[in-house]
Amino acid sequence: xxxxxxxxxxxxxxxxxxxxxxxxxxxxxxxxxxxxxxxxxxxxxxxxxxxxxxxxxxxxxxxxxxxxxxxxxxxxxxxxxxxxxxxxxxxxxxxxxxxxxxxxxxxxxxxxxxxxxxxxxxxxxxxxxxxxxxxxxxxxxxxxxxxxxxxxxxxxxxxxxxxxxxxxxxxxxxxxxxxxxxxxxxxxxxxxxxxxxxxxxxxxxxxxx
Numbered sequence: 001x002x003x004x005x006x007x008x009x010x011x012x013x014x015x016x017x018x019x020x021x022x023x024x025x026x027x028x029x030x031x032x033x034x035x036x037x038x039x040x041x042x043x044x045x046x047x048x049x050x051x052x053x054x055x056x057x058x059x060x061x062x063x064x065x066x067x068x069x070x071x072x073x074x075x076x077x078x079x080x081x082x083x084x085x086x087x088x089x090x091x092x093x094x095x096x097x098x099x100x101x102x103x104x105x106x107x108x109x110x111x112x113x114x115x116x117x118x119x120x121x122x123x124x125x126x127x128x129x130x131x132x133x134x135x136x137x138x139x140x141x142x143x144x145x146x147x148x149x150x151x152x153x154x155x156x157x158x159x160x161x162x163x164x165x166x167x168x169x170x171x172x173x174x175x176x177x178x179x180x181x182x183x184x185x186x187x188x189x190x191x192x193x194x195x196x197x198x199x200x201x202x203x204x205x206x207x208x209x
Contacts, residue, residue, distance in 0.1 A: 009161035010087045021154075027095040028153035035150055041207045042143045043088070043097040046163075048206040049136055050085040051103060052110035056132065057081060059114025060125050070122055073180070077129070077173050084166055091162070094155065100206040109202075113195070124191065126182035131195035133174035139203060140167035 012018045019025070031039065057078035064070040092099060100106070117128035140163050147163075150156050185191055 008165050009158060010083065010165055012158060013087045013090045013162075014083075023154040023158045024090070025094060026153070026155055028151060028156065030151055030153075038146055039095060039150075040097045042146070043092055043095055044100050045139070045203050045206045046143075046166075047085070047088040047092050047097070048100045048102065048106050049139075049203070050081060050088045052106040052202070053081045053132070053136075054078065054085055055107050055110030056114035056128065059111040059116075060118040060128075062115055063118035064122075064125070067122075070125070070180075073176070074125075077176065080169050080173075084169070087162060091159065101209050102202075102206055106202070106206075113198075117191075117195075121185070123181050123185035123188075126177040126180045127185035127188055127191050128195055129177040130174055130182040131192040132199055133170045133177065134192075135196050135199040135203070137167055137171045137174060140164075140170065 012021070012024050057074055061071065061074050061078060064074055091097075113128060114125070118125040143163055144160060144167070147156065147160055182188070
């Protein structure tokens with residue numbers, strides 16, 4: 001799916017040779033209280049978002065697993081989200097971030113959203129992906145702006161590059177959804193508004209809890 005070539009920034013977290021590298025194992029100690037809070041909220045939300053995304057695609061694939069076109073398409077997007085979650089879990093541990101207490105809610109809500117929209121039809125499933133990835137892409141972009149003025153530390157440039165990578169992956173998923181007729185879904189505008197609004201509420205809840 002991705003047209004990008006060569007190793008991506010997140011590969012550092014999957015490379016055994018980087019297992020002791022400061023960029024993948026250490027967290028900056030000289031952050032202000034506000035910066036530490038920003039970092040923790042960002043990673044808490046990102047981790048929860050990747051949990052939900054995994055379960056959305058899991059729910060969709062439960063419906064489309066035997067579909068010769070949409071089954072492989074959804075599996076490919078899900079495989080990317082699986083890698084995202086592995087990396088986010090490692091970053092959460094690296095930076096000593098408490099996971100959201102809404103972890104199980106994200107699983108159940110994500111699976112339910114994916115399964116129900118898939119039952120509504122292929123276009124509705126793609127509309128779900130379009131709505132979710134629109135919000136997540138914007139959220140990652142906001143995080144990049146918030147992390148611009150953080151102090152120098154080997155982990156922070158890598159963190160920003162990983163966020164850029166994941167943002168671009170999510171926007172590719174959005175484009176894929178549009179290419180597969182997401183905007184032809186019945187009540188597309190309403191579906192997008194409800195799902196997008198739900199994602200924004202979830203982001204704010206995971207920041208706090």
